[in-house]
Amino acid sequence: MNFSKLKYKSLLIGAGASMLLATSCKDFLDVDVYDQYSASALSSKKAYQSLTTTLYGGKVWSQYEGKFAWCVNEGIPGILFNVNDQEGALFLLSIGDDNSILKEGYTSLYSGVISTCNQVIKIVSDSLDAGKFPSDMNEADMKTVMAEARLFRGYAHFLATEYFGEVPLVLNSEKDITNNVTLPLVSRGTVYESVVQDLVYAYENLPEPEKTDAWRANKYSAAAMLAKVYLTMASCRFATAGLFYPYVCPDPDNKAREAVRLLTEVINSNKFALESHANIFSAEKRNTPSSETVFSLYWNMGAYGEGSQYQSQMAMSSDWSPGSGWGSGKGLTYTLYNSFDENDARKKEICFYIGNGTGNEYVTATGQKSWYGSDYKAKKAAGQVEFGMTGTDFLSQGQHLMNNIKKYVWGVNGTAFHNVGMSIDRRQDIIRLSDVYFMRAEANMMLLQPLDLLTPCTNASVLADINKVLSAHGAPEITEIAYFQDFESKHPATEVFPFTVTVDDGNGGSASRTYNITPGVSMYHGEIRSDLVQQRRKEFAMEGHGWLDLKRFYYRNPELAAKFMYQMDRSCCFTNSPEIPEGDARFEREDGYKRLALVNACNLELQKDYGDKYKEGDPEVEVYTKSFLERNQWFLPIPSSAKTYLNCNVVDLQSKVQDGTYEY
Numbered sequence: 001m002n003f004s005k006l007k008y009k010s011l012l013i014g015a016g017a018s019m020l021l022a023t024s025c026k027d028f029l030d031v032d033v034y035d036q037y038s039a040s041a042l043s044s045k046k047a048y049q050s051l052t053t054t055l056y057g058g059k060v061w062s063q064y065e066g067k068f069a070w071c072v073n074e075g076i077p078g079i080l081f082n083v084n085d086q087e088g089a090l091f092l093l094s095i096g097d098d099n100s101i102l103k104e105g106y107t108s109l110y111s112g113v114i115s116t117c118n119q120v121i122k123i124v125s126d127s128l129d130a131g132k133f134p135s136d137m138n139e140a141d142m143k144t145v146m147a148e149a150r151l152f153r154g155y156a157h158f159l160a161t162e163y164f165g166e167v168p169l170v171l172n173s174e175k176d177i178t179n180n181v182t183l184p185l186v187s188r189g190t191v192y193e194s195v196v197q198d199l200v201y202a203y204e205n206l207p208e209p210e211k212t213d214a215w216r217a218n219k220y221s222a223a224a225m226l227a228k229v230y231l232t233m234a235s236c237r238f239a240t241a242g243l244f245y246p247y248v249c250p251d252p253d254n255k256a257r258e259a260v261r262l263l264t265e266v267i268n269s270n271k272f273a274l275e276s277h278a279n280i281f282s283a284e285k286r287n288t289p290s291s292e293t294v295f296s297l298y299w300n301m302g303a304y305g306e307g308s309q310y311q312s313q314m315a316m317s318s319d320w321s322p323g324s325g326w327g328s329g330k331g332l333t334y335t336l337y338n339s340f341d342e343n344d345a346r347k348k349e350i351c352f353y354i355g356n357g358t359g360n361e362y363v364t365a366t367g368q369k370s371w372y373g374s375d376y377k378a379k380k381a382a383g384q385v386e387f388g389m390t391g392t393d394f395l396s397q398g399q400h401l402m403n404n405i406k407k408y409v410w411g412v413n414g415t416a417f418h419n420v421g422m423s424i425d426r427r428q429d430i431i432r433l434s435d436v437y438f439m440r441a442e443a444n445m446m447l448l449q450p451l452d453l454l455t456p457c458t459n460a461s462v463l464a465d466i467n468k469v470l471s472a473h474g475a476p477e478i479t480e481i482a483y484f485q486d487f488e489s490k491h492p493a494t495e496v497f498p499f500t501v502t503v504d505d506g507n508g509g510s511a512s513r514t515y516n517i518t519p520g521v522s523m524y525h526g527e528i529r530s531d532l533v534q535q536r537r538k539e540f541a542m543e544g545h546g547w548l549d550l551k552r553f554y555y556r557n558p559e560l561a562a563k564f565m566y567q568m569d570r571s572c573c574f575t576n577s578p579e580i581p582e583g584d585a586r587f588e589r590e591d592g593y594k595r596l597a598l599v600n601a602c603n604l605e606l607q608k609d610y611g612d613k614y615k616e617g618d619p620e621v622e623v624y625t626k627s628f629l630e631r632n633q634w635f636l637p638i639p640s641s642a643k644t645y646l647n648c649n650v651v652d653l654q655s656k657v658q659d660g661t662y663e664y
Contacts, residue, residue, distance in 0.1 A: 042123070045137045049213075051120045052148040056215070057297045057428070060112035062305040065297075065428070068105030069544055070313070072163065072636070077546040078565070079537060081401070081572040082330045091570075093628035097637035105163065106639050109156045110170065117153035118173035121146060140205075147205035151222050154198030155430070158229055161191040162551055165243050165635035166650045169194055169657070172664055182645055183664055185638075187245035187652040192233055194657050199226040203262075209271050214289055215427075220266045221295035224431045224439075227262040230255040231443055232548070235555040237451070242632035244650040253450070256443045263440040266294065272433040274472035277349035280432070283365035283410040287425035292432040299426040307423030311412070314542075316352060316404035319370065319387050320411040324422055327409075331401035334569040336537055339528050345474025350541050351403040354389075361385070364411030401572050407542045434469045434539055441465040442532060445483060446556075453557055456480040466532075469539065478530070484553070484560050485531045487567050533564060554634050562629050570623050 042048055054060055067087060074080035075091035082091045086099050095102075124146045127133050133142050153171075160167045168183040169191050202222035209218040234255035239246035249255060266272070273291040280290045287298060299308035315321030316328050331337070332351050340347040347353065352362065352372055360373040371379050371388040379385045412424060441462045448459055457463075458480045467477040536549050554561040638646070656662040 042127075042134070044134050045141060048124070048134070048137065048142070048145045051123065052145055052152075054116060055113065055120075055148065055152045057299040057308075058302075059305045060116050061108060061297060062309075063104035063112065064108035065299070066104065066309045067101045067313070068108065070310070070542065071101050072105065073544045073547045074542055077537075077550045078333050078568045078570045079336055079541050079546045080330055080405070081333045081570065084329060091623075093624040093633070095628070095633050095636060097640040097643075099639075102636060103639040103641060106160075106642055109160050110168070113156040114153055114160075114170050115173065117149045117156070118170065120149040121153070122173050124149070143205040144207060147202040147222070148217055150198040151202035151206070151217055151225065154195040154202065154229075155225060157191055157198070158195045158225075158232075161188050161195075162232070162548055163636050164638050166245065167191065167638070168646065168664070169653075169662070170664060171662060182647040184647045184653075185650045187650060187654065188243070188247040189245065190652055190654045190657055192229065192247065193654045194662075195229055196226070197657070199229060202226075215296065215298055217295055218271075220269055220271060221431070223262040224266050224294045224436055227259040227266075227436075227439060227443075228431070228548075230259040230262070231439055231446075232552055232555070234259065234443070234446060235552040237556060238558065240555065240558055240632075240634070242635060245652050253447060256446045259443045260440055260447075263436050263443070266436050267433075267440070272436075274433055274437075274469065277346045277407075277473055280429075281349055281407050283412070285427070286365070286408075286410055287427055289427065290429075290432075292434060293427065293429055294431040294433060294436060296430055297428040299424070299428065301425050302423055304423050308426035308428065309422040310426060310428075311409050311424055312422040314405040315409050315411070316401075319368070320364065320409050322412070327404055329401065330405060331403040331572050332405070332541065334571050335529065336534075336541065337403050338569075339530065339534055340538060341476050343474075344476065344538075346538065348406070350405070350407045350538075352406050353403050362406070366412065368411065403572070405542055429543060432543075434473070435545070437465040437469050438532075438536060438539065442483075442552075445481075445532070449483075451557075453483040453560055454486060456482045466535065470535075473539070475538070478535075481530070481532055481535065483532045484557075484564060485529055486560065486563055487529075488563060551634065558634075561634075565625050565629065 042051075057065075070080060071082075071087050071090045075082055075087065076093065076095075078091075080091065082088050086101050089095065089099060090101065124142055128139065128142050128146075133139075157167075157169060166185045166187060169186045170183065171194065199222055202217070203219055203226055206217060206219040206222050209220065210216070233247075233249045234252040236247050236249045237252055239248050272294060275291050279285065280292055287300070289296065299306075301307040312321045312324040312326060314327040314330060315325035318325045321327075337351065337353075340350075348362075354360070354372050360371055362370045362372070364370070368387070369385040371385040372390075373388075374390050376385065376388045376390045376393075380388070408426060408428075444459065444462050444465075445457050448457060448462070449455060463478060463481065466481060469475075470477050533549065533553060537546060540546070540549075550561065550564075553564065653662055
């Protein structure tokens with residue numbers, strides 16, 4: 001393949017992409033884009049398809065996938081415990097517009113995805129207008145390429161407005177924005193209008209799933225994505241604060257019904273099938289579609305930025321990501337972890353954990369066996385496993401959690417599978433069939449109980465959709481489900497629990513030290529949450545849904561969404577092991593964690609010897625739930641470096657998008 005350098009005006013007006021050496025506004029906006037054909041090289045269908053291949057992963061999404069996706073989608077809503085530096089700032093809800101991770105996500109969406117889509121759309125549009133395209137393509141083939149690009153552009157703009165609220169809408173790659181012309185921030189209604197137009201075009205022009213190139217998006221990918229947008233719009237029933245043009249859906253019931261229609265079409269196509277998490281997230285299928293895959297990104301090993309960084313970011317140790325494993329201090333938050341039934345087959349696929357009895361074996365992609373349980377040392381001595389931990393090992397090693405992330409972590413060999421530690425193969429599902437069933441259940445609940453989020457729903461169709469997923473994934477089925485369970489009246493404001501912690505010496509000796517702490521704990525997590533909000537979190541943890549799900553909740557009922565944040569225990573399972581019996585000096589009740597203050601008791605006591613910074617009973621770090629809610633940060637701040645290039649006077653240009661006169 002002969003690739004040529006294709007130069008065009010970048011349409012990110014924002015944070016400096018690493019590829020840029022900006023010395024002026026004009027320099028910053030002139031981006032050299034590689035890995036795309038020049039117009040003269042587009043002489044075949046394969047050549048045109050190569051334009052859109054770049055949209056499925058790699059460098060256009062790299063800065064988004066590297067940290068932003070999981071820090072925002074899993075960290076802010078309290079799915080992934082992580083208190084490390086700027087990653088942890090998002091988890092702790094201390095969110096400022098100077099956070100570098102926000103800049104990376106903003107850059108990737110605009111300078112990476114949207115700019116590339118616009119360039120592809122321009123090339124294909126010009127060819128269609130001129131009636132000139134390769135001999136092995138017809139007009140429908142050209143529109144398929146256009147539809148792929150518009151699917152990704154619509155998806156990226158949808159993400160942008162869900163993250164940042166009122167954002168630039170960039171549709172015109174030819175607009176000269178270097179001569180003191182700045183892009184306006186437009187209303188969410190304006191963005192939604194454009195997103196719907198892009199996705200409808202994709203739905204009408206993408207083909208049925210093909211046997212060859214089965215990984216490419218198809219009409220059902222567009223249908224499911226459009227349904228998610230409609231479901232989001234239908235959730236917008238109140239003029240939520242914090243924006244100049246709060247969006248209130250004018251026809252929420254119609255949008256919900258249209259979502260049901262589209263989702264039913266996807267299900268009835270019989271092109272997809274439910275299967276177990278063990279199969280969906282297996283190493284064997286890590287870079288190919290599963291039977292549940294409706295719409296996905298695909299990362300291919302290569303140089304830094306070409307493959308996925310996710311495994312390296314999440315792996316608890318180098319055993320699970322040879323060369324780089326940065327996930328030892330990351331794991332499921334306690335409210336989520338504790339809500340899984342012990343027999344829920346998904347639990348083992350989502351996270352590592354110390355369980356009682358059997359079922360603790362994990363096998364890497366290259367066949368190495370690990371074991372997490374009390375008999376680990378005996379198994380290793382017998383040559384049955386190669387690495388792992390006991391419950392007491394977790395207790396004494398401050399760098400490990402009990403519930404480190406397993407989903408999308410395979411432990412691939414550093415030389416056979418990837419040549420850079422943070423660049424591996426991965427399929428990153430955007431929408432699975434499970435999500436299609438869950439969205440249809442949510443849309444039907446919305447139609448049945450538009451404003452009632454608290455009363456349990458017993459509708460047979462709703463329960464059937466959810467139970468199909470739960471049954472296929474080895475999870476307990478349900479007989480009723482509310483959108484949200486409010487636990488406020490079920491617990492005293494404060495419960496006090498005494499406990500004792502004994503910590504091993506850590507240097508191979510048998511000496512131990514005992515500390516006594518009696519924290520006051522504001523708690524709600526004694527109740528196991530089983531509402532729709534939590535069911536989605538259990539099914540889709542670490543798949544990029546958490547923040548978007550929480551936003552739909554917020555649109556429907558801001559007060560209850562705030563309660564959900566308050567009633568969450570965002571601490572981690574660090575020292576509470578079911579292998580340590582109650583009464584043992586090392587036993588800790590889960591009740592010993594501060595709900596909003598994240599006391600990691602074992603780690604706290606170990607660090608106390610290193611200075612006066614910690615006092616007995618002090619929280620290790622605060623979670624700024626109250627200030628997050630008071631500042632109404634349900635929308636992230638646009639990075640400060642982006643604002644230089646934006647006209648921050650927000651405008652509503654929905655009518656111009658509708659009639660085709662939108663100029664940017």
